[in-house]
Amino acid sequence: MFQVQFHTTRPATTAHLAQTMTLLSLTSAELQQQIEAELASNPALELVEKHHCPVCHRPLASSGICPICSRPTTESMEEPVVFISPRDDFYTHSDRSAEDFPDEPISPVFDDLPTYVLKQIAADLAPGQRAIAAYLLTHLDDDGFLTTSLFEVARYLHVPVAQVEAVRQMIQRADPVGVGSDNPREALLVQLDVLQEQKTVPDLAWKIVSEGMDLLSRHQLGDLAKKLDASQSRVQQAARFITENLNPFPGRAHWGDVRQPSGAAEQVYHQPDIIISHLNGDENNPLVVEIIMPLAGMLRVNPMYKQALTQTTADTRENMRNDLEKASLFIKCLQQRNHTMQRMMFRLVMLQRDYILRGEKHLKPFTRARLSEELEVHESTISRAVSGKSVQLPSRRIVPLSSFFDRSLNVRTILKNFINEETRPLSDSELAELLSEQGFSVARRTVAKYRAMEGILPAHLRHAN
DNA sequence: CTATGGCACGGATT
DNA sequence: AATCCGTGCCATAG
Structure with a gap:
């Protein structure tokens, strides 16, 4: 009862703990939503505008020091530089001078999906088809699927369905092959069709995709063979072909090689939550670990609001005090989340350096339990921090963070x-x-x-x- | 008889 | 407490 250890920071209340836990388990995309919701609902919380680094024009961390340009003081090249990246978009950092960047915020290195596709097919489009293409491409979800039906498009634009279908087919055959499909099955069929022109496709593959997707995604190859009345080995061969060559979520194909060990329809990772790269892309530089914070700027308790508290009537004062309390709690929790993530990644990158740089062969077996011991946090903390997150390696591959703990x-x-x-x-x-x-x-x-x-x-x- | 897949158990991990 | 993973045993295919 007297063993109160003042860790450098924050005494833990239960609310505090609970919220930190929740925040910890969120991916950067989810975190963004959470923060936005909090900002909208709580007037005491304020987002101050972002400041840009004069050298690289990137938003600054809340410390006001550009985490990348200020050359890290690490003596050892072994030690990674870990920081919370306040970006809402992500690019590899490089040492370009200010002239390379006009005043406006950094522009994307890649087009977004609709633009990317449109550029490819623009030349082949008849004038009347442009509108259709534009409409279709603006109705894609993150996975690259159509969120509307062809009929609706046709009705909306007053053109025959057949025309819409024709444009859709062009889209489907453009680079992330299969974009604009209605579902994974359809996307895979298009991919098979296109692939057929280059390689030989096992004919069973078609049958599997059209009739046995559910079984395939659960890896029940035996049942699959039974259902299609084919031999185990041929099914296995076809299944392998599918997982190696096809992507059920064409919209995500953009983001590099994310094929999971065996899962066709398993979770595929889109945006990384963490990016590991070499400083300025030079292999001799230390590793930089960026933990993505989906906001550019700094979150703080609105000082105006605090001030207003003193000049108000007693009955509203209670509410405002409450808001203030919540706002500062939220910020503390967020800080703690980031702190934990930072410490975790530091240890992880130190330990799995070889894995990150030289590939899966060099992964050291490690468990969340061991890590939690080292960091002196509860196991569940690590579990939450790891689950669902993904990491972009210097090779630009995106892997689940949990792969850092893959025993085999x-x-x-x-x-x-x-x-x-x-x-x-x-x-x-x-x-x-x-x-x-x-x-x-x-x-x-x-x-x-x-x-x-x-x-x-x-x-x-x-x-x- | 050998090689391999299915099922299920127990210990580790989450 | 629930889940995952490595393994042993047994059936089956070749």
């Missing part, structure tokens, strides 16, 4: 290497043997599971290289 990713990639380099198909037990020579003792049965996860066929169905 490294073994699986080594296994893949063995199989890629094998001269004759190796059986699972032989592979298990090889792995244990490398210091990974796994059971034969486990090798089989890993194979399945990676969508690799059993030995007797593989042909030697």
Whole structure:
């Protein structure tokens, strides 16, 4: 009862704790909504305008020091620079001088999806089709699917449905192949169609996509084979083809290689919550870890509001006091969230440096429990902070943050290497043997599971290289 | 007989 | 408390 340890900051109230927990588990996109809601509902909370760094023209952190331009003072190159990035858009930082940036805020490196697609098909559009294309492209959701039906478009623009369909087909065949479809199934079918022109597509793939999507997404290949009346191996082959070549959410294809180990319809990550890159893109520089805060500016308790408190009648005073209380609580919670994220990423990047730079083979097995011990926070804190978030690596790949804790990713990639380099198909037990020579003792049965996860066929169905 | 997948159990992780 | 993961045992296919 007397072991009150004053950690540098904030005594914890229950409300405080609860809210911090909630905030911690939010992704940057969700956080944005949360903050906006809070701002709208609470007049005591204020967002002060963003300040730009004179050198790189990026919004400044609340400290007023540009976190990137002020060259980090880290002695050791091993140590990453972790900071909360106040950006609402994200680009890799570079040392460009102010002239490169006009006064207006940094413009996107990439077009947004509608523009991107429109540019591709613009040349092929007949004059009358432009409006249709524009209308369709403005009705896409984040996944690249149409949020309206072709009939509605036709009715709205007073053109035949067939014309709308024609334009839609052009859109579907533009770069994120499959955009403008109604659902994943349709998108995949278009992708198959386009792919057919370059490679041979297993004919089973069509059947799987049109009839067995639900089974495929749950990896129930056995049931799938039964349903389609095809052999296990051919189904497996086709399924592998699908996961390797197709993307059920074409709108997200934009953001790099996000294929999850085996999931076609699993969660695919769109915007990263955290970006890891080299300072100024130079590999000799230390790593920079940016934790995305979806607001440009600084959140604070409105001083005017505080002042107004003194000059008001007693009955409204209670409400205002309440607002003020809530506002400052919210800010504290947000700060704590950021603080935790920062500490977490620092340790994580230190530890998994090799994984980040050199690939999955070098992932060190690590658990959330261990991390929580090191940081002296509760396990659930880490769990919440990790779940649902995604990280963009220097290679521009986006991976789930939870992959930093994947117990078997490294073994699986080594296994893949063995199989890629094998001269004759190796059986699972032989592979298990090889792995244990490398210091990974796994059971034969486990090798089989890993194979399945990676969508690799059993030995007797593989042909030697 | 060998290689592999299914099911289920127990311990670890969340 | 719920879930995930590695593993052993057994059935089945080749």
